[in-house]
Amino acid sequence: MMSVEERRLVEELRAGKDEAFDLLMEVYGRRLYNFARRMCRHTEDARDVMQETLLALVRSLHAYRGEGSLQAWLFQIAANACRKMRRRGKFEPDVELSLEAFFPGDRPHDVKIEIPDVMSNPEDRLLRAELNARLEEAIAKLPTKYRSVLLLRDVEHLSTEETARALGLTPQAVKTRLHRARLFLREHLAPYLAAHRDTLAPDSQE
Known part of the structure; x- marks a missing residue:
C-alpha cells in the first residue's frame, strides 16, 4: 500500500501542481533512468523509456487506485515501456539465450x-x-x-x-x-x- 507521503504526492500530481512533478523527478527520476539505461543498454533508448514512462504516468493517474506502493507502480510503467521497445526491436533481439x-x-x-x-x-x-x-x-x-x-x-x-x-x-x-x-x-x-x-x-x- 502507498504511504501517506506517496498518497499526498499522487493527489498533488492529479491536481496538476508543478512542484509535485518536480518532487517526483527528484525522488524517482534518476532511479527510473538508471533502470531504463541498464535494461536498454543505450542512453538514447533509456531517454525514450523515461519519456514513455512519464507520458503513461500522466495518462494513468486518474485510474491509479494505490493498491501497491508508488515506486512499484512507477517501475511497472517503466518495465512495460522497456518491453514495448523490445517488441519493436529497439534494443534487443526477439530470441534470447537462457x-x-x-x-x-x-x-x-x-x-x-x-x-x-x-x-x-x-x-x-x-x-x-x-x-x-x-x-x-x-x-x-x-x-x-x-x-x-x-x-x-x-x-x-x-x-x-x-x-x-x-x-x-x-x-x-x-x-x-x-x-x-x-x-x-x-x-x-x-x-x-x-x-x-x-x-x-x-x-x-x-
Missing part, C-alpha cells in the same frame, strides 16, 4: 563460489571503479527477464511483492529468477574477485 547458456557445461554442480555480496555495498561499488565496471558488464549480459528482477530487487531495493507486481510475475518466480541472476553474477565476477582477494578484503581497508 541463463543456463552462460554457464560452462562441464562445471561441477557441487562447486560453491564464495564472494562478497557486492550488490549490498553501494559505497564499495563507488570507490572501486573497476569492480563497478565489471558488475555493470555482468548485469548487461543477463537475459532481460533475469536482469529486470535483479535491478528491481538488488539495485532499487523493491520487495519481492513489489517486484512481482511491477513485472507481472508471481513472488515465487521473482525469487527463482533473482537466485539465478545472482548465481550468474557470482560466476562472472569470481575470477576477478579471486585475483584481487587481498585488495577487496575488509582488513585491507583498515
